[in-house]
Amino acid sequence: MTDAPVVVARSERASEIVATARRILEDEGREALTMRRLADEVGMRAPSLYKHFPAKRHVEAALVEDAFVEMGEVLHRAVRRPGRRGPVAAVLGRYRDLALTNPHLYRLATGPGLARDLLAPGLEEWAGEPFFLATGEPYLAQAMWAFAHGMAILEIEGRFPAGSDLERTWRSGAEAFSRS
Amino acid sequence: MTDAPVVVARSERASEIVATARRILEDEGREALTMRRLADEVGMRAPSLYKHFPAKRHVEAALVEDAFVEMGEVLHRAVRRPGRRGPVAAVLGRYRDLALTNPHLYRLATGPGLARDLLAPGLEEWAGEPFFLATGEPYLAQAMWAFAHGMAILEIEGRFPAGSDLERTWRSGAEAFSRS
DNA sequence: CTTGACCGGCTAACGGTGTTAGCCTTAGAG
């Protein structure tokens, strides 16, 4: 397992801001995360936030960096100790858990409007590496990644018909990518 | 093939507004589509738009309705005349074309913040029906849909490493879902 | 022919957003 790319350190106050932002995001979603609201929760006025982050995009990028680090750690662990269902099922299972546990964070990390150029270089690739390790083949790995992301986002957005047995759909996909 | 669900008719002026909105969206993306900008392009002031649509969400919903109708038509045609690569590959190929041809519209139609309750009932399901027709099995169909959406959105957002042979990745997924 | 209603435009304005300019206090280094 490659090491996680280095994420730039944050000052104490900056960490506090990021932690608060994460709480707001996870509790109430992306639209609730405004600079004024965030400042309020931290105990300052909105313009003062700019003493710590040059723009809102940078706060969001910090949140997403944390998300990718956590995701990378979990997935790398899953592929290292896959259990008896095999590495593909293990990675997919963990991926789903992560997305559904923090749906707003997942959406932020994968959705549009994110300034990906602000992320630590190589971070996203490192977090996705377990897909390659699980399949051992780059094209199938990318396809499997797309499947996982598609399932996660469709499930989060509630776009599957009510009553769908998504557990089984995930299994169906896992089999399709295991056999290939 | 089931018939496409009925989409409510639009007045002449409303059609003009929707057409203009679509042009702005496709040319410059979702953020460029503001009520003031849209009104300007149509030749009126922003508040006058509300004589034709009760809110911006309704304009977006109209755009997305059109998108789903077009997508449904294309995909149903693909599954009816699949060609020699088989129905799965045919549907996936068309799906990709549609998404990449109008990426901003695709994002709007599948992204967050869309008021899905404003869409013609059954429209989205009808547009997705070809996935079921291609696989003949509901779980695999959902998995294949997730794969297609994941690929499309990751490709649009530019999240695959530069130089990826995505053609081959699509094929890899099509094979995985054809053999099952 | 007149009257009244509605349709569809307009201006002004409200509360919200991210963000900037500029001021001021405080802590710590030289």
Place this chain on the structure above:
DNA sequence: CTCTAAGGCTAACACCGTTAGCCGGTCAAG
């Protein structure tokens, strides 16, 4: 002791979706 930088603050800007209220034209009913 003085200077500087850090980190707060208020006021304000431009833009956003949206609402209130006015007004001219069209057209049907009396």
